[in-house]
Amino acid sequence: MLVLVLCAACGDGARVRIGSKKFTESVILAEAGTALVREAGLEVEHRRELGGTTILWNALVAGDIDAYPEYTGTIAAELLADAHLDADDDVAMRKALADRGIVMSSPLGFSDTYALGMREDEAARLGITRISQLRAHPELAYALSHEFLERKEGWPTLRERYGLDATPAGMDHELAYRGLVAGSAQVTDLYSTDAEIAVGHLRVLVDDLHHFPDYRAVWLWRADLAPAAAAQLERFAGRISVAEMIRANARARIDGEPEAAVAADLVARVLGVRVAAVSASRADRILTHTGEHLGMVAISMLLATLVAIPLGILAARRRRTGAVILALVGVIQTVPSLALLVFMIPLLGIGWVPAVVALFLYSLLPIVRNTAQGLTGIAPSLRESAEALGLTAWARLWRIELPLATPAIIAGMKTAAVINVGTATLGALIGAGGYGQSIMAGIRLSDRATILEGAVPAAVLALAVQGVFSLAERWLVPRGLRPARGARARVPAVDGAA
Amino acid sequence: MIELRGVARRYGEEVALEPTDLAIARGQTTVLIGPSGCGKSTLLRTIIGLVAPDTGEVIFDGVRVDAASVRAVRRRTGYVIQDGGLFPHLSAADNVALMARHLGWDAPRRQARLDELAALVRLPRELLGRPPGALSGGQRQRVSLMRALMLDPEALLLDEPLGALDPMVRIELQDDLRAIFATLGKTVVMVTHDLAEAAFFADRVVLMRAGAIVQAGAVADLERAPADEFVTRFLRAQRRGFGGAA
Ligand SMILES: Nc1ncnc2c1ncn2[C@@H]1O[C@H](COP(=O)(O)OP(=O)(O)OP(=O)(O)O)[C@@H](O)[C@H]1O
Numbered sequence: 001m002l003v004l005v006l007c008a009a010c011g012d013g014a015r016v017r018i019g020s021k022k023f024t025e026s027v028i029l030a031e032a033g034t035a036l037v038r039e040a041g042l043e044v045e046h047r048r049e050l051g052g053t054t055i056l057w058n059a060l061v062a063g064d065i066d067a068y069p070e071y072t073g074t075i076a077a078e079l080l081a082d083a084h085l086d087a088d089d090d091v092a093m094r095k096a097l098a099d100r101g102i103v104m105s106s107p108l109g110f111s112d113t114y115a116l117g118m119r120e121d122e123a124a125r126l127g128i129t130r131i132s133q134l135r136a137h138p139e140l141a142y143a144l145s146h147e148f149l150e151r152k153e154g155w156p157t158l159r160e161r162y163g164l165d166a167t168p169a170g171m172d173h174e175l176a177y178r179g180l181v182a183g184s185a186q187v188t189d190l191y192s193t194d195a196e197i198a199v200g201h202l203r204v205l206v207d208d209l210h211h212f213p214d215y216r217a218v219w220l221w222r223a224d225l226a227p228a229a230a231a232q233l234e235r236f237a238g239r240i241s242v243a244e245m246i247r248a249n250a251r252a253r254i255d256g257e258p259e260a261a262v263a264a265d266l267v268a269r270v271l272g273v274r275v276a277a278v279s280a281s282r283a284d285r286i287l288t289h290t291g292e293h294l295g296m297v298a299i300s301m302l303l304a305t306l307v308a309i310p311l312g313i314l315a316a317r318r319r320r321t322g323a324v325i326l327a328l329v330g331v332i333q334t335v336p337s338l339a340l341l342v343f344m345i346p347l348l349g350i351g352w353v354p355a356v357v358a359l360f361l362y363s364l365l366p367i368v369r370n371t372a373q374g375l376t377g378i379a380p381s382l383r384e385s386a387e388a389l390g391l392t393a394w395a396r397l398w399r400i401e402l403p404l405a406t407p408a409i410i411a412g413m414k415t416a417a418v419i420n421v422g423t424a425t426l427g428a429l430i431g432a433g434g435y436g437q438s439i440m441a442g443i444r445l446s447d448r449a450t451i452l453e454g455a456v457p458a459a460v461l462a463l464a465v466q467g468v469f470s471l472a473e474r475w476l477v478p479r480g481l482r483p484a485r486g487a488r489a490r491v492p493a494v495d496g497a498a
Numbered sequence: 499m500i501e502l503r504g505v506a507r508r509y510g511e512e513v514a515l516e517p518t519d520l521a522i523a524r525g526q527t528t529v530l531i532g533p534s535g536c537g538k539s540t541l542l543r544t545i546i547g548l549v550a551p552d553t554g555e556v557i558f559d560g561v562r563v564d565a566a567s568v569r570a571v572r573r574r575t576g577y578v579i580q581d582g583g584l585f586p587h588l589s590a591a592d593n594v595a596l597m598a599r600h601l602g603w604d605a606p607r608r609q610a611r612l613d614e615l616a617a618l619v620r621l622p623r624e625l626l627g628r629p630p631g632a633l634s635g636g637q638r639q640r641v642s643l644m645r646a647l648m649l650d651p652e653a654l655l656l657d658e659p660l661g662a663l664d665p666m667v668r669i670e671l672q673d674d675l676r677a678i679f680a681t682l683g684k685t686v687v688m689v690t691h692d693l694a695e696a697a698f699f700a701d702r703v704v705l706m707r708a709g710a711i712v713q714a715g716a717v718a719d720l721e722r723a724p725a726d727e728f729v730t731r732f733l734r735a736q737r738r739g740f741g742g743a744a
């Protein structure tokens with residue numbers, strides 16, 4: 001079973017896998033590329049919304065995906081930063097990429113440059129049209145995307161170049177827009193092809209000091225990509241104008257059309273090719289995500305239980321080793337889940353495996369700790385009685401100590417499983433699917449229904465997991481230890497909270 | 499049957515047991531008595547290796563009690579402590595039969611032995627299905643005794659077996675216990691706080707103080723010829739506290 005799942009995750013060589021970042025334009029382009037490659041009769045799969053630039057690039061280099069849409073500015077400033085390339089020097093860039101086994105396509109036509117933007121009415125009131133004018137308005141609040149805050153050509157150098165004095169709040173790109181609309185922030189970073197620009201809500205501030213490099217859209221693919229697939233992707237060369245891209249973004253983000261349909265329409269408009277819009281029904285998606293989510297939770301919990309109970313026993317037996325074990329699994333718990341997932345990528349690639357491993361690591365602490373506490377909490381008189389009977393150490397553990405610790409152990413597993421269900425929504429960030437896929441897509445598209453499509457089943461699953469463990473308590477906890485009758489049970493109730 | 503040779507044990511700075519010699523004859527009932535903290539439980543525990551002596555050795559039926567022999571010695575001994583030490587996750591019957599099951603006795607054999615023991619300790623059989631938490635203190639002690647007797651051991655070690663019971667139940671169980679000891683003829687080592695109880699059971703009383711044996715013999719001998727001032731004071735204090743009992 002486990003082997004099957006792991007191999008489903010590693011994929012087969014024949015199938016082309018096109019990745020996308022977790023923003024609409026990337027999803028539409030990848031969807032369009034996928035449709036066109038499929039049109040050529042190849043097996044192809046779109047691995048949607050895998051996360052940010054780092055994740056996609058690592059996945060491409062590692063061979064977890066074969067191609068994804070990228071921007072020249074990002075390639076020069078982020079991916080090949082060590083080479084100090086000029087974003088306009090395609091020859092040098094191609095050569096540096098080739099050294100890493102990666103091919104860059106011809107530019108698709110449009111550029112999606114970073115820019116700063118303000119609400120049109122606000123900007124008009126203050127008379128701001130250029131970024132340099134922001135210096136005179138230190139009172140403005142900035143809501144910037146995390147990626148923009150981090151990137152070398154983003155906030156750190158922008159603020160220096162323009163001498164801006166502000167403490168920006170970091171948030172999700174799509175959320176920053178909403179902060180702007182709601183008035184909680186006045187300035188955000190945006191992309192020059194953003195849908196909101198099309199409907200006139202936003203003013204793009206002129207980059208008068210020419211800080212941002214050019215972000216021409218291109219495909220990156222692995223040198224070992226099937227030539228037929230590469231040829232299909234190359235067909236987009238020079239065909240997608242800024243206007244077409246803004247239009248497509250707007251249809252997806254503002255009109256709420258399915259990305260597959262938008263992408264099919266884009267392909268038809270720019271290439272004159274009819275491709276099928278493959279998009280699953282809501283029920284299908286929920287079903288798929290449930291399978292992915294349950295799989296992640298079940299397998300990581302199974303592995304965690306198999307490892308954590310022996311660790312808990314060891315921790316109870318040897319106090320000093322126990323302190324080390326608990327400290328270690330405790331430290332894992334403090335690593336932010338996103339960071340842990342990103343750590344996993346260079347080691348394990350993207351998809352199921354790293355997600356399951358991360359969830360496994362998170363599930364250890366509650367189970368190890370409760371097992372250890374359940375065992376050390378056993379009354380000395382009971383230990384002594386078991387010893388006096390002449391049982392072997394193993395028999396004592398198996399027949400006396402573990403049964404006495406079951407309430408604590410099950411409480412620990414319950415805690416781990418509930419945390420696990422919640423954390424597994426982040427699996428979508430590294431291509432493991434699950435309910436997080438809908439939640440992320442919904443946030444990106446400002447589409448409540450899609451968010452609920454992930455959030456509601458996730459909540460239901462959390463409740464169901466609680467229910468299952470309550471049943472397990474009934475089945476597994478010996479009668480004499482149950483609260484109602486076992487008033488004399490001397491195993492202390494161990495709280496399960498993390 | 500059981501012999502302690504120079505057995506001593508300390509916990510850090512605290513001496514729980516001075517180097518102690520004691521011989522316990524087969525088939526006799528020996529009662530350890532003395533003030534709280536004088537080392538009675540410690541002495542009892544060393545016999546079956548629950549406490550490892552710092553120095554000295556314990557000989558059980560001619561065999562030195564050590565890591566290799568301790569499990570066999572424990573299986574030839576029944577051990578009962580004050581609150582019974584019954585496992586709350588098992589029914590009374592499973593508590594009693596735990597070791598027999600571990601040793602591979604088949605179900606009919608276990609059941610036959612359970613019936614026999616229930617009759618011996620006068621415990622209604624229908625109570626055997628209950629978890630210990632659903633039994634009274636006296637019933638729990640009867641179940642503990644059954645568990646100790648299950649493998650028909652040669653020796654019984656009882657650490658204040660009646661200490662937590664109310665006087666009525668206690669007297670009833672004292673009578674039953676003495677009858678059982680008389681019937682089975684086992685070697686019994688029992689700890690108590692109560693001189694009257696000691697006198698009731700003992701072939702021989704061992705009076706301890708601060709980790710050492712002060713005097714051993716019949717209660718009447720202790721009264722007639724106290725070894726020192728402490729023995730006299732101990733007996734007098736006991737007489738006042740429990741005057742008239744037994
Ligand atoms: N595990 C232990 N750790 C530290 N000290 C101990 C331990 N067990 C016993 N002692 C100490 O050893 C001494 C003898 O204890 P022991 O339990 O043998 O006394 P006792 O005669 O049975 O007392 P009581 O009548 O109160 O049961 C006491 O001072 C006690 O505090």
Ligand SMILES: [Mg+2]
Pocket residue numbers: 538539540657
């Ligand atoms: Mg004691």
